[in-house]
Each structure stands twice: as C-alpha cells, then as structure tokens.
Amino acid sequence: MIEAVNLTKRFDGITAVDHINATIREGSVFGLIGTNGAGKSTFIRMVAGVLRPDEGSITIDGMNVFENEEAKRKFFYISDDQHFFANATPLDMMRYYRIVYPNFDEARFHSLMKSFGLNEKRKINTFSKGMKKQVSVICGVCAGTEYLFCDETFDGLDPVMRQAVKSIFASDMEERNLTPIIASHNLRELEDICDHVGLLHKGGILLSKDLDEMKMNIHKVQCVLREGMKPADLQNFGLEILKTEQRGKLMTLTVRGDLSHVEFAMQKADPIFYETIPLSLEEIFISETEVVGYDVKKLIF
C-alpha cells in the first residue's frame, strides 16, 4: 500500500503539491488526473523518492521512500522525460535494470522487444518518442516490481500500442498483482483501465474515488414525463437529481443513487417513457465536481 499523509512540496513560493492525503491499494490501477501544472509529476516524483517532501510523508508498504533502496526496489518509475544512459541500447538498459531489480524477467524482455518490433541493439537516442516510451514500458513491466509509476506514459504511443500496453498491464495485474499508478491529463485515456481515480487541482486532491463506486451510485435517466409533471416533482418519489437537461419533451436527468432505487422511483413517477443509461467517466466527473462547485471541463479537458 502507498500512503501519502499531508504530502507537500513547494518550489520558490509555488505550492506544487498541497497537503495531499491519499491511499493507493495493491492490485488496482490508480489514475491521477489533472490539468497541466496541477502537481501530478511532483506527486509521482515524491512517491518515487526523487524529491524529498517539504512536509508530510510518503510510504510504500510502510517504508519511507526517500533515499531508501529497499523501498525503491518495489517500484519502477517511467518518468515524463525518460532517462536512458548516453548512447545506450535497450539491451544495455536491460543489463542495468537486471542488476537493480532482482526479479527482472530477461526472457520476457526479449520476447516483448520482438513483438513490439524494436531492435534491442540499436541506440535508443535514434528511436522516435513513441519507441522510447515502448522501451520504458517493456523495461517497467519486466522489472517485476509490485508498483509501476507511469507519468504521461500513454502520451506519444499510437492507439494500437496503447491497447497493447493496457492489456499487458491487465495481465500483470491478474498474474502478479501489479499496481500501476498512471498520471495523465486525459480522462478518456484512463477510463477503461483505472479502478480508482484521483483528480488533482492546484496541488490538492479534489476528488478520489473508486470508479465502480462512482458508476454504481450515479446514473443518467432519459424520460418523457406526463403532462403537467416537472422534473422537480420526481424528487417527491425519492429521486436525487443532480442535473436536468431538456430537449423538447425529452428530459435527460443525472441522478444519484443505486440503480434499483432509481428504477423504483421512476416506476412510481409513471412517466410516458424512461430508460436508464450508464454514464461515462467523463460525465461522472463533470457531475461530481459540479456538486462541489467546480466546472471540471475547465479543469481537465
């Protein structure tokens, strides 16, 4: 488990990360989203022990990370601006990581390099941006660590590669309980892979929730109400309405509550027509953050 308590980092008067409290459980995918400059990289760099927090603490499985080799062997960090040794080939990097990470899976490294069509003997500085990302991801998953920190890792990967990387993560999660932590400014990118999402804004966590919990507790209802009935009347049947949109007679309501509760209330209201539709992660975030007074569209899209 990774635990941040009051984690804070300042740079020359800028509070990049502001008293963050977060818990990241093993075996799930934690997505960290937020606009440019929200503090995602600074947070991950503290989790990875690259930066020392100014206040608060960050622990991995109970161990402080900064200058702690034992804690650092528990994760692989793919930074936004990836570092490779000068003139190194993927094979050189693999030989280095094999020493650092005792569980490094060399056979898998060769096999993945081949299936990604990458030449392991070519200098990495001659690779494209996306190819460099692929090398980092391959080294990251082969390192055999419990945690994998990815800072904008999907950026620069083409759609086929993104899918390939997502499925590798999924199989590693199933087979060896890998915990990926993925920072991105793109909510859509994380939708199909994350179990838990933390929304970072101006250095603080605005919202941190399990996706399943979010999805089960919020729904969209499209309906045509009977003559004379208004959406507000539905509240008398126990419906908690977060948002109402109307096009002609068709209403689209965003409502809170579990599905059976919503269905029960709608049946009691007896509209001419209704159907419940699941919300996308984007729509859920818009609704959840509007409730706490933010216009999330300005924050992440």
Ligand SMILES: Nc1ncnc2c1ncn2[C@@H]1O[C@H](COP(=O)(O)OP(=O)(O)OP(=O)(O)O)[C@@H](O)[C@H]1O
């Ligand atoms: N080394 C540094 N020195 C000074 N300021 C810094 C440093 N690193 C980050 N910052 C500042 O901290 C804030 C958060 O930056 P950070 O890189 O963590 O954001 P981010 O959410 O990862 O953004 P992006 O999506 O653009 O990568 C920004 O205001 C940035 O200018």
